[in-house]
Each structure stands twice: as C-alpha cells, then as structure tokens.
Amino acid sequence: MAGSDTMSSENPPWYETDERGEILVLEVPKRLKSHPEIVRRGLQLEPVLPFKIGIVYLTSHLQPPQYVVKVLDTSTEEREIYERLWQAPSPHNHTIPGEITPPDAGHPILITPYLxxxxxxxxxxxxxxxxxxxxxxxxxxxxxxxxxxxxxxxxxxxxxxxxxxxxxxxxxxxxxxxxxxxxxxxxxxxxxxxxxxxxxxxxxxxxxxxxxxxxxxxxxxxxxxxxxxxxxxxxxxxxxxx
CATH class of the missing domain: 1.10.510.10 (Transferase(Phosphotransferase) domain 1)
Structure with missing residues (x-):
C-alpha cells in the first residue's frame, strides 16, 4: 500500500513511497494527481519508465491524444526559456508547442503533446x-x-x-x-x-x-x-x- 509523497524540496523529483520508505516507481505521486490543473483537466497520468521517474508523466493512453506532463524545477531556467521561445514565432523555431500552468495554480507544470x-x-x-x-x-x-x-x-x-x-x-x-x-x-x-x-x-x-x-x-x-x-x-x- 502506498505511503506518502517524498521529495527533497518543493522541486521534483516527487515520489510516492511505501511504509518502508521505498520508492514506488509505478505510482503517480498524490501531490501531482491532486494538482489543481491536473484535477481541473481530468487527466489520468502514467509514469514514464525507465527515465525521468518523479518528473515526467504521460496522460493515459485511454485518453487520446496523449500529452507529456512534466513537473518543472524552479531552480532552473526551463520555464522562462519555454515562455520566451513560445513568444518568438519564427519558421526556424523548433520548440515544441505547449503550455505551463498559471502561477496561481500551484507548482508549475509543463504540458506538451506526446510526439x-x-x-x-x-x-x-x-x-x-x-x-x-x-x-x-x-x-x-x-x-x-x-x-x-x-x-x-x-x-x-x-x-x-x-x-x-x-x-x-x-x-x-x-x-x-x-x-x-x-x-x-x-x-x-x-x-x-x-x-x-x-x-x-x-x-x-x-x-x-x-x-x-x-x-x-x-x-x-x-x-x-x-x-x-x-x-x-x-x-x-x-x-x-x-
């Protein structure tokens, strides 16, 4: 049975652990499942294995089309760079389109198409x-x-x-x-x-x-x-x- 979310800080990786503190790699952390934007959109999430555990998830294959959901690390420049590139339209811009959840919706989450x-x-x-x-x-x-x-x-x-x-x-x-x-x-x-x-x-x-x-x-x-x-x-x- 799942225990609780554990993380070293507010930033990812976010993990779900059992009562012994061992990471449950197949579990989506409760904190992410209860994120206001995830709940509002009704997204069912699946882990991405074997990489990016605790950071990147997919929306369910039963809800096509699928999207990638990434918990952003606010100590990096990722959010600012995505937003800057999205605001710079050009035929030479090969940044994947997407969106980042608004500041008043909890921890920033990146949502992009699964390609x-x-x-x-x-x-x-x-x-x-x-x-x-x-x-x-x-x-x-x-x-x-x-x-x-x-x-x-x-x-x-x-x-x-x-x-x-x-x-x-x-x-x-x-x-x-x-x-x-x-x-x-x-x-x-x-x-x-x-x-x-x-x-x-x-x-x-x-x-x-x-x-x-x-x-x-x-x-x-x-x-x-x-x-x-x-x-x-x-x-x-x-x-x-x-």
Missing amino acids: TDCSLTCVLKPNPSDTLGLFVQLLEGIEYMHTLRIAHMDLCPDNIVITSHLAEQPRPDLIPNRVYIIDYGSSRQLALGPGSQPAITIGPSQVYLVHPPGDLKHFDPYSWDIYCASHTMRQLFDVCFF
Missing part, C-alpha cells in the same frame, strides 16, 4: 533523404536558439521528437513532419552570443550520454550544443542504416 521519438522515426522510415531532412531541421532549431542567446546544453536523441506518425494532432499549431526540440531543464540564457560567450562548466548530468573530447569540462556552450548535435545525428544515422 514520436526521432529514433523510432528513423527505424520506420530508413530513407537517406528523410534522415538528412531531420538533421537540417535540428540544426535550424539550434541555430535559432543561439540567435536568442539560448544554449540547450542537453541535445540527445531522447530530446528530439517529430510529428510524422501522429494519428491525431493534439494541437492545431503542430506542423506535420516537423522536428521539435524538448527538455530545457539544463538550458541556459547567456549574456553573449556565439563567438563572444566565454566557456562555462559542463555539469555531470550533461556528459552522461555525450562524453566530451579530451575529458574537457569547460566549453563554449554554443559549441557544446553543436558537438552534442553531431553526436546525436551520428546515433540517429546508425539507427537508420546500420
């Missing part, structure tokens, strides 16, 4: 021209962020999604066959643009999937994005054709 992982897209459509098209869109989105002096800092296949296989469009502003960039939890708004910004320290969570060359720990953040993008494209290319 297809780009790795799956490569498996289903192993066509060189399609794959190159994905890469062009990804680089276009990164370049656009950089013009706004935003560095993503965590580009990887898991943070690149696409609308190509949606049976039902959950939002009218989604563009078919478009690559979208997600997860700005590690992202930074910078004082200077590409070519002028000094190096910053890359955190341990940011090198978990992408090992920096020469074991370097300090990078121009814009260059780090490009390095991670090239690593991501190589992974997707390998999934498609090898």
Whole structure:
C-alpha cells in the first residue's frame, strides 16, 4: 500500500513511497494527481519508465491524444526559456508547442503533446533523404536558439521528437513532419552570443550520454550544443542504416 509523497524540496523529483520508505516507481505521486490543473483537466497520468521517474508523466493512453506532463524545477531556467521561445514565432523555431500552468495554480507544470521519438522515426522510415531532412531541421532549431542567446546544453536523441506518425494532432499549431526540440531543464540564457560567450562548466548530468573530447569540462556552450548535435545525428544515422 502506498505511503506518502517524498521529495527533497518543493522541486521534483516527487515520489510516492511505501511504509518502508521505498520508492514506488509505478505510482503517480498524490501531490501531482491532486494538482489543481491536473484535477481541473481530468487527466489520468502514467509514469514514464525507465527515465525521468518523479518528473515526467504521460496522460493515459485511454485518453487520446496523449500529452507529456512534466513537473518543472524552479531552480532552473526551463520555464522562462519555454515562455520566451513560445513568444518568438519564427519558421526556424523548433520548440515544441505547449503550455505551463498559471502561477496561481500551484507548482508549475509543463504540458506538451506526446510526439514520436526521432529514433523510432528513423527505424520506420530508413530513407537517406528523410534522415538528412531531420538533421537540417535540428540544426535550424539550434541555430535559432543561439540567435536568442539560448544554449540547450542537453541535445540527445531522447530530446528530439517529430510529428510524422501522429494519428491525431493534439494541437492545431503542430506542423506535420516537423522536428521539435524538448527538455530545457539544463538550458541556459547567456549574456553573449556565439563567438563572444566565454566557456562555462559542463555539469555531470550533461556528459552522461555525450562524453566530451579530451575529458574537457569547460566549453563554449554554443559549441557544446553543436558537438552534442553531431553526436546525436551520428546515433540517429546508425539507427537508420546500420
């Protein structure tokens, strides 16, 4: 039987534990289920396994179309970056559309459409021209962020999604066959643009999937994005054709 919500602070991860204090990874924490916006929308949530436990959830597959529900960490710039990018319409903007719950509705929650992982897209459509098209869109989105002096800092296949296989469009502003960039939890708004910004320290969570060359720990953040993008494209290319 479930015990109680536990968390180190107001910020995620939020966990449900049993009477021994062990985390119940298949349980949605009561605090999230009772969040005013989750209740108001009547959303039934499911955990996302094995990653992002206590942070990211999906709405039930029995309530299509599905959405991603993420408990935001207010110690990061994620909320400000999403809102800033949403307010900067451009054909080069590849930020996934969505919304963040209003300030008077409790802890901020991000709600975005649940889209297809780009790795799956490569498996289903192993066509060189399609794959190159994905890469062009990804680089276009990164370049656009950089013009706004935003560095993503965590580009990887898991943070690149696409609308190509949606049976039902959950939002009218989604563009078919478009690559979208997600997860700005590690992202930074910078004082200077590409070519002028000094190096910053890359955190341990940011090198978990992408090992920096020469074991370097300090990078121009814009260059780090490009390095991670090239690593991501190589992974997707390998999934498609090898």
